[in-house]
Amino acid sequence: AQSVTQPDIHITVSEGASLELRCNYSYGATPYLFWYVQSPGQGLQLLLKYFSGDTLVQGIKGFEAEFKRSQSSFNLRKPSVHWSDAAEYFCAVATNTGNQFYFGTGTSLTVIP
Amino acid sequence: EPEVTQTPSHQVTQMGQEVILRCVPISNHLYFYWYRQILGQKVEFLVSFYNNEISEKSEIFDDQFSVERPDGSNFTLKIRSTKLEDSAMYFCASRPGLPTDTQYFGPGTRLTVL
Numbered sequence: 447a448q449s450v451t452q453p454d455i456h457i458t459v460s461e462g463a464s465l466e467l468r469c470n471y472s473y474g475a476t477p478y479l480f481w482y483v484q485s486p487g488q489g490l491q492l493l494l495k496y497f498s499g500d501t502l503v504q505g506i507k508g509f510e511a512e513f514k515r516s517q518s519s520f521n522l523r524k525p526s527v528h529w530s531d532a533a534e535y536f537c538a539v540a541t542n543t544g545n546q547f548y549f550g551t552g553t554s555l556t557v558i559p
Numbered sequence: 560e561p562e563v564t565q566t567p568s569h570q571v572t573q574m575g576q577e578v579i580l581r582c583v584p585i586s587n588h589l590y591f592y593w594y595r596q597i598l599g600q601k602v603e604f605l606v607s608f609y610n611n612e613i614s615e616k617s618e619i620f621d622d623q624f625s626v627e628r629p630d631g632s633n634f635t636l637k638i639r640s641t642k643l644e645d646s647a648m649y650f651c652a653s654r655p656g657l658p659t660d661t662q663y664f665g666p667g668t669r670l671t672v673l
Contacts, residue, residue, distance in 0.1 A: 478658070478659065480661075482664075488666060489563075489650060489664040489665055489666040489667050490602070490650065490664040491664075492661050492662075492663075495661060497659045536601070536602060538602075540658075540662075542658055543615075543658050544590070544654065544657065544658030544659065544660065544662075545590065545607045545609075545614055545615050545658075546604050546607065546615055546617075547592075547594070547602075547604055547662065548604065549601045549602040549603070549604075550601060551600065551601040552601060
């Protein structure tokens, strides 16, 4: 069965520091992988996605993620965090019909000045 | 930029009452979805809808739930007899057509069942 694990419930980083949010997935076929961000009271905004090709994908707001098939991982990174990056981050895997999304439990990011 | 809209932003209802949550997907999108997020928990898939019928649904989407596209623009989620545990944020999403297309999410409707 498809599933997504985000092992870090909450992460705190200093502004300007680098960030890595972990995501591991379980899916039998080639996965479609996504990272979404949710600010308080807001909907889900797509940061980036991976379907095929280059395993390092670039997204909005300076985020990038790397797909590692051998580790079943799709970790999100940002070299220098801004205070406005404080939010909830969700990793998701979609079935190859694109019809079902499975979300992780999310990682809450706090940025301290 | 086109976006998915949802109304109302917050709905309060009494247990046992019926509620209808409304969504206007992005025009020319072909696939529509409902998700829910119980406070503090992950976003859970409820149902996908294509060509005027349900294409996939989760175990959560039982007989008390139904979806409809009553006209060319709205997409609704009806909960027939609400329970306390239905209290959650409900998100609508739409995508153009290809499996690789992005799903675009609306801002959500917070449902509170008293």
